[in-house]
Amino acid sequence: MRSESPFLLKIAAIGCVAFLHVPLLLIFLYAFTTEEKSFQFPPPGYTMKWFSIVWDRQDIWDAIGLSVKVAGIATLLALILGTCAAAAVSRARFFGRDHISLLFILPIALPGIVTGIALRSAFGIMDIPFSTWTIVLGHTTFCMVVVYNNVLARFRRTSGSMIEASMDLGADGFQTFRHVVLPQIASALLAGGMLAFALSFDEVIVTTFTAGQQATLPIWMLSELIRPRQRPITNVVAIFVIAVTFVPILAAYYLTREGEHTGGTGK
C-alpha cells in the first residue's frame, strides 16, 4: 500500500535525522567559537586558535596515545580470542555448546557498569594494581564479542568440507588455517577488528572502573567538561574522535554489507 501522506512521512524522517545529527553539527560549530565559557547562539565570532592550543597540550597527546594503545592491544587480543571461540563453537560438538555460546555474547548485553564493577572487584581481590593493562583487559571483554559474532557468522556460511578437503589434499592443521581458513574469514576479521577498535576507543564506563591514574581520551574529555574555561578545546578533540571512529565503522559497514547482517555491533 502506497503511503497516503508522503509529506508527513518526509517531515518525520527529516525530524529524526535532525534529532540525531544536529547535536553533532553543534560540536563542529562550537569548535570555532571565540567565546570560551558558555555556548551562546549564534557564536559571537569565529577562530581557529583552539586547534593550535590543542596541538600544544601534552595531556591531550598523552590521552590520545593511551587510547590508541589500549584500543590496539584490546583489538589484537579480541581478534585472537574471538576467532578461537568462534571456531570452537561452530566446528566442535560438545556438551553445553549453546550455553557457552550465550556466555560469549553476554559481556556486550550486560550494562558496562556491571562489567566495570565486576572487573574492579576481581582486580582488587587478586591484588592486581590498576594500570594500562587492566583497561586493556576490561575492553577486551566486549571487543571479543564483536569479533566473535562476525567470525562465527562467516564460519556458519563456509562449508565444513573445505577444511576436510584441505586435510585430504595433504595440508596439516597449520597449513589449512593459513591457506584455507584465514582467507575465508579475513574480511570478517577486518570488519570485527575495526568495530572493536572503535568501541574501545570511546569507552567510558568500563574504563572508569578499571583505570588507575591514566586517562584515556574519553575520560580526559569528561574531566575537561567540568572545568569552566576553554570549553571549545573539548569540541576540537570531539571532532578528532568522530573522525577516528567514523572511518572504521563506515569501512566495517561496507565490508560486511555484501554478506549477511552481523549482530552485536552496538554497545
Next chain:
Amino acid sequence: MTTAVSFQNICRYFGPVRAVDDVTLDIAEGEFFAMLGPSGSGKTTCLRLIAGFEQPTSGHMEIFGVTSEGVPPYQRNVNTVFQDYALFPHMTVLDNVAYGLMVKGVDKATRQRKAQETLTLVALGSFGSRRPSQLSGGQRQRVALARALVNEPKVLLLDEPLGALDLKLREQMQVELKALQRNLGITFVFVTHDQGEALSMADRVAIFNEGKIVQVGSPEDIYERPKTKFVADFVGSSNVLSPAFSKSAGGPESWASLRPEKISIMQGKEKAPTWHQSANATITAAHYQGSVTRLNARISSGETINVTVPSSQGKFAEGEKIILHWPKEAVHIMAGEA
C-alpha cells in the same frame, strides 16, 4: 592381486548409533568399487574411514598393507572428491588443483605444469584462471576430480560425486569416470544411493543396510541373484515372492525374487508355455512410460506383482484379467527376509 583397502571387523559408533557395524571388506587394487545403500546405511561413514576423517571404534584397517588406524587424513595416499566439491572459492581453478602439491612443498613451476596437465585431462585446460564461482556444476565436478587426481593417489574416494548434476550430464560423467578409471588404473571407491549408477560403473558393488554389508558381488550377481529381500527390493524394484506364492506358482516354498521385466503376460485365451510358471491376475494400475508400460497386477492371494512390458504389446486397462507367466530360471530363491 594386491589388496588396496582392507576392513577387518570395522565398527564405528556415534554414541548409541551403530553407523558401521562389523564390516569386513577387501577392495582390490585397480578396482572400481561401489558402495550402494539408502541414506544412513553407513556407506559414507565407510568412505570417511578410508579417508581418515573418522577413526574406527574397533576393528582393523589397512590401506595397501599399512595399518591406517590413527593416521591423519593428510598422511594418507588417498584423495577424495566431495559431494559438494568443496572447492576453495578464494583461489583460481589452477591454484585449487595445485593446492595438494603446494602444501607438499613442490616448487611453483612444477606444480603449475602438473595442475595444467591434469586440468587438460579433465577437458578444462583453458579454465585455469577462472574462479570456481564462474564454473557450471559439471565443470566444478571436474575441477574437484582434477584436484584429487593431481596428487596421484593410490585410492580415489568419490562421495556421491554425480548427485548434484542433471540427468544428461550425470550419464555423460558416468562414461567419462569409467574411462578415466580404466586409463589411470587407480582404485576408485564410489559411494552412491543410485543403483543404476553403481551397476553401470562398478566392477563390484557392496550393498549396505543399517551399518552392515548385506551382499558384495558383481553388478550381475547383485541384480540377478540378490541374497536377501532387502537387496532385491533396493536394487531395481524386484518382486519379492512369498514362500506360499512361490509354491503355488510351481516352485519351492521359500522367499524368491522375480524381476518385473522377466514376466510376460497373456490377455486372451492363449496358453502359457508348459515350462513356464504362471498365475492369474487382475491389472490394478497401468503406467505408460514411452517404450515400456509398467503394470501393477494383483494375484489371487492379494499380493501385487510389478510387471514391465513393451508398450508395443498392446493396450492395458485397469480391471482387466490377465495371466502372468515367467520361465522357471527367472525366479531367484533367496536366503531370507532380511
